[in-house]
Amino acid sequence: MHNEHAQVDFFEVVVDVAGVRRKAWLFLLRLMYSGRDFGWIYERQDQISFLDGHVRAFAHLGGVPARIAYENLTRAVAKSLAGRERALTRRFAALVSHYLYEPSFCRPGVGHDKGGVEARGKAVRLQALTPIPSADSLDAINTALLAQLDGRVDTRRAGTTETIAARFAEEARRLRPLDVPFVAEAPTTVSISPRALGQVHGAWYSVPCEWADLDLIAWVGATAVTIVGRDGTRITHPRQPFGGRSIDYRHYLRALATKPKAVREILPDLLRDLGAPFPAVWDQLVADHTPLDAARQLATILGVLTAEGASAVIPRLEEALRTGAPVRLPRRATRAVALDDEALPATLRDIEVASGIAADYDQWLQDGAA
Template identity: 30%
Template sequence: MHRRFEVIPGAQAQVDWGNEAKILAHMGIPKVYSFHMTLSYSRDPFCCFTTGQDLQTFFDCHRRAFAHFGGVPMTLVYDRTKTVFRCHVAPGEAVPLHPEAVGFAGHYDFDVLAAYRPTGKGRVERQVLIVRDHVLSGRSFSSVEEMDAAFTAWVPQRRAQAHRAHQQIIGERAARDHVALKPLPETPYLVAERHLWPVGKDCLVAFGGNLYSVPARKVRPRQLVEIRATKSQVMLHSTVADNSGVTLLATHPRAIGRGVRIVEEAHWDGLPTGKGRRTTTGDDLPRPRPERPPGEQTGPLQALLHRAAATRIEVGRRPLSVYDELTGTRPFTTRPSTRETS
């Protein structure tokens, strides 16, 4: 049992993913996902299709949805997606948010709500099935852009229908929803992957199977730097700001593929190149030191270090009775046997 809820215009939107499986497998794209955002008051839908569910793609879909609606709702409802919530907690406890989700929500000024049961965001889950049945079913596509265009062409048809729940035209309620939305900020929020990684002895930082350079005069080997990567560029920051309060070390375009090395030559200024090393024709090379004859070995230590020379050291030989006289002990003698005395 649960309590049914209603919202006012512009108060809430619900977000969910849909798995469209291998709809583009014939084009060499293994998986396609659909991102959905539905305004809870009017059920006005938004949908776009992607080939991944990573952090940057997730919030890029948010920006596209806000542009589609012309504003930002006061709250967004999610399920337990890892791109928003860091871990699962028991009902009633505070849900820890992903740092990028906190920054994104603060930039666009909306609150994040966690649905503890499927019925908490049933409006967007129903929209996933509607888009699948009315936009994708029975059709073939060659790209995600073509799928996006198919949804955009279907939206006016959807807005002209009366919703079975509120019995009103979706487009009329959507107009009230759009007016109540918060305005979009002047600049979009830049979502980036963040990692800590050490600098190599060659002033290069490894990320995503590629190498990116940092200034040699500002780092030291094995120093940890922060990597902030977007889809188009990689920014390398120091963990400690310099005297002017700046942490940015370098900015590079993000490499495509793996095994790419992106180096700015100015970053290697001050490092030895080997061009100033002296060369010679070989005539003025220093002559090797002549070896000493075996008889010129000086001292017993050097003689012992060479086994051949050690064998030629003369050792004095004396009877054991000499040591007995020096120590005042009785020399060891054997007792004659009984057979001999008899």
């Protein structure tokens, strides 16, 4: 039946993101009975984006159609066999098995096998992406696009007397219910350099300097790359193009604490990554010291931040800024912790160590000289 059928395709589009015009790719899934569409724009036309589009579409529509028609995309098809039979790529086969639907593929050179989504893709570009959409982020453009597509549901489905919403209400009852979403991200191994940088798909990403020289796992998503430490800590960066870099200087605080000159060289990016109240702290340090001394003071603060944590340090900085006191952050002395006898192993409870006095050291030096 037609009310369980969908079609999928990618379309090249143009967007303006943060004032930069760029080529992008529209993933479009169209439910053929109701005419309801799901669209999402990606920076890449790769397999991860292809899979991510399905996950988003099924979640947004609230279910999975019984059959979806495709072009013979390399993201889905590893090899064409006899007739309409195809050997699927490993990741696409996993998606199909997860959601339990039937993929079907067009005959080579026969455009009308999925003419519905192809015609709709041209219409979406004309109706929703002209003039060229502009926003500070691709997410904002996608939010506006999806709202515009969803806003069509009260219009009449072409060739019928019913609205898209009315036909979708009937169609939705036939969609396969959702359970756990498929994980579209792809895992890969990454070797961390001595400078605490990992190269993933040709781009570089920073990690905490304590992870230098480790071999770790990275999860590559459509828009983000997450590197997982051996303790389970996850470091997530915006996914970069080949040759790109994403550096978070908070990962290098331990090293920067001993290198005031390096602090000055990366200061704008460091203050951006640290966030409030550190830009105001720097302004106060520069007002009270020379630039080099200010960098030394900031390096000291970074050392305390590394040792004691943000929850202990930031309130002290904010208090100094509020009261106009000098911004100084000496390390707090570590107090010895007294343990009860019950906390010690039984073999150590009866041992007493006398406290040393200066005369003891004089005697040890004399004995050594003799």
